[in-house]
Amino acid sequence: MKFAKDKRVWIQWLFESKRRYGLTILNYVVTSNHIHLLVVDNGVRETIPKPIQLTAGRCAQEYNLRKNRKGAYWEYRYHAAAIESGRHLSNMS
Template identity: 35%
Template sequence: MARLPRLTLPGFPHHIIQRGNNRQAVFSCAADHQMLLRLLDESARKFGVALHAYVLMDNHFHLLATPSTADGLPQMMQAAGRRYVRYFNDSQGRSGTLWEGRYRATVIEAERYLLACMAYIDLNPVRAGLVAEARDYPWSSHGHYAGLRVDSLLTPHPLVWALGNTPFAREAAYASLVRAGITLEQQELLTRSALSGWALGEGDFLAELQKRTERRVTKNQAGRPTTTPKEDFPAA
């Protein structure tokens, strides 16, 4: 069976997951994290992608981003990913693949899932037991939105601006949202949709989305069932 192409649509937020091959670590030190962020920043600007959120874990990373063109997101991921592999292999004296195949991604309905996805991304290190609170983890976008530091690679989504009329109000509202957490259902939906490639949203949103692409945006209800890729790392 032919591999289903990734769903990539300009103007919509995409939740992206890239994992290390065979669960291997893709970062060995702070310089590695800084390098990938720099490469993502350069590639995002070059290919017209707005990066809204990120978290870099030991063996995988998540992004939330909105491309301005149909090719912007894959171009960004390919450019940053290839350059990072060359850097990492040279620094570690290794060769061969680093990533577990192609990145996974799908479109999410902003009004319903964007802020939940940002909290989901921020809470990865907490779920993994690396830190007690999202604010304690240095390699995520949480610090920017909670007012702890400025991250120049980030472009806040309009829904973040709508959290308050002043920077302090927005930061307080966002930090409160993350502390409240997300439901297990939201966590599972966000994980499953990104890994499977099916769009995440309500019926009207999905119907409108389908008009914009020939690629199916949801799994067929009839016929032979397809298999959803299994989540196999602890902090998705």
């Protein structure tokens, strides 16, 4: 995501995912080659995967449409890591 437009699109879809799925977002950082997203898992199985799928999928669709291209936009699937303590959380945010 080296272009500001792509970052804005990702952020717009992230907040649409928040609205649709009730995702609690604590913090996020969008860099040119990856994204850090700190969210709360409310114990429901689809709390995190569905919003990420919507955000990543729509961002990729818009990019491919704008650039008149096909194929994968993201190189890797997302990786989730649980934060187990308040201290761990304070180091992450």
